[in-house]
Amino acid sequence: MKARDNPFCTDRVLRVRFKLPGMHWPQLMSRLAQLNYHAAIVGPHGSGKTTLLEDLEPRLIDCRFQLKRLRLDEDHRCFDRSFLNAFFANLSKRDLILFDGAEQMSRLAWRWFLFRARAAGGLIVTSHLTGLLPTLFECRTTPALLAEILDEVLEEDAQGIRAKAPELFRRHRGNLRDALRECYDICATR
């Protein structure tokens, strides 16, 4: 199968949005307000933390926040000092920092970051670890969630991929991002 026709190509998978289990968005936003917009989205790799953070964005803009985005990952584990100086220079209470991958920072760097971020009106981070900020939401995956996403992505199940959901889930230890990448490879070999 050509890449252009692969149902698991990146742009199609990115169209799948976060499925908030057992809760509605107003409840989540209410909890976030109770936490004074200082909170963490916690969960393992490929559990939807970044997707949830992205899906919060329009709702935070509706709350009149100006969003400032930061990201660290395993390839970029720290910020350049001059970058952070510029980032913090003009922060105001109207600003809300969305920081994806906060667990990459050392404890010391995190404390320093937290101190400087106090000028902002909010700070929401994603992390594999609890304890950086009060937990807003803990992302968890299940075989049923993977099957639901496969249903959303696939128009037809020519490869029998839906039936493989439990096996894919187990093999990738609940990492849905990696499971969906394997689905791409299965379709590509067709």
Add this chain to the structure above:
Amino acid sequence: MSQLKIAVREDHTQFLPGDEIIAAAYWNLDGPPKSVEARLFWFTRGKGTQDVNVVETFRFDHPLVEEARPVRFRLPEAPYSFSGKLVSLIWALELVVEPGSESARIELTVSPTGEEINLDRPSVSANPP
């Protein structure tokens, strides 16, 4: 509900590098637009991060709520349309109206043969035994 359409003359979708594309843009909007643009661009689709490159943009002057206007683009010499298992490069024309998030798009093929280059097809030896 707004209607947007962009179409190439005689519904051509296959072009040679350097060809001129003669297209028509049509829009019928719910309210007066701030801007209406036609864009010639290519993008990648596949397993990795998506790349997008807008090659040329044509902004329609003083657009009305409902109009049909011609637009012309000249294709560059490269890149060609291609597809493999990991990535495809796709050319497209797009009509974009602001404010709003609506757009219309048609996909094109650009290559010396007019066909998409298939990276997975086994190459034929120039000097067969």
